[in-house]
Amino acid sequence: MQINVTGHHIEITTSLRQYVEEKFSKLERHFDQINNVHVILNVQKMQQIAEAKLHLAGGDVFAMSERTDMYAAIDSLIDKLDRQVIKHKEKQLKH
Numbered sequence: 001m002q003i004n005v006t007g008h009h010i011e012i013t014t015s016l017r018q019y020v021e022e023k024f025s026k027l028e029r030h031f032d033q034i035n036n037v038h039v040i041l042n043v044q045k046m047q048q049i050a051e052a053k054l055h056l057a058g059g060d061v062f063a064m065s066e067r068t069d070m071y072a073a074i075d076s077l078i079d080k081l082d083r084q085v086i087k088h089k090e091k092q093l094k095h
Contacts, residue, residue, distance in 0.1 A: 001024070001025075001028060001034045001035070001036070001037060002035070002036050002037065003020065003021055003024055003037045003039065004036070004037065004038045004039065005017055005020055005039045005041065006038070006039065006040045006041070007040075007041045007042070008040065008041070008042040008043070009042060009043045009044070010041055010042065010043045010070070012041065016041070016070070019071065019074060020039055020041075020074060023074055023075070023078045024037055024039075024052075024078070026078065026082075027054075027078070027081060027082060027085055030082060030085050030086055030089065031056065031085045031086070031088070031089045033056060033057035033058075034054055034055075034056055034085075035055045035056065035057065036054075036055040037052060037053070037054050037055075038052065038053045039051070039052045040052070041070060041073075041074075043070075046068060047066050047067075047068065048066070048067055048068060048069060048070040048072075048073045049064065049065070049066050049073065050064070050065050050067075050070065050073040050074050050076075050077045051063065051064035051065070051077070052064075052077055052081060054081060054085070056085070056088060058088070058092055059088060061081060061084045061085060061088060063077055063080040063081045063084060064077070065077040065080060
């Protein structure tokens with residue numbers, strides 16, 4: 001799985017990049033056919049926004065999360081993506 005991390009109005013530090021990579025590695029436990037992940041971390045005034053697009057075998061998954069803390073936004077993003085990836089996996093198994 002290739003992870004691309006981009007920051008808008010925020011500097012991507014090594015600790016932030018490692019945190020994102022650690023969290024996204026947990027998604028591979030549920031669905032191992034994740035090809036590419038594009039993560040955008042953005043700051044707008046007091047809101048920290050994290051959004052990600054996953055390229056999966058059989059489709060794409062997109063989620064966005066807004067919080068006052070960037071790490072909380074990433075955690076919320078992972079929770080949303082986790083639910084979507086599980087749903088995508090179940091759809092593939094039914095077909």
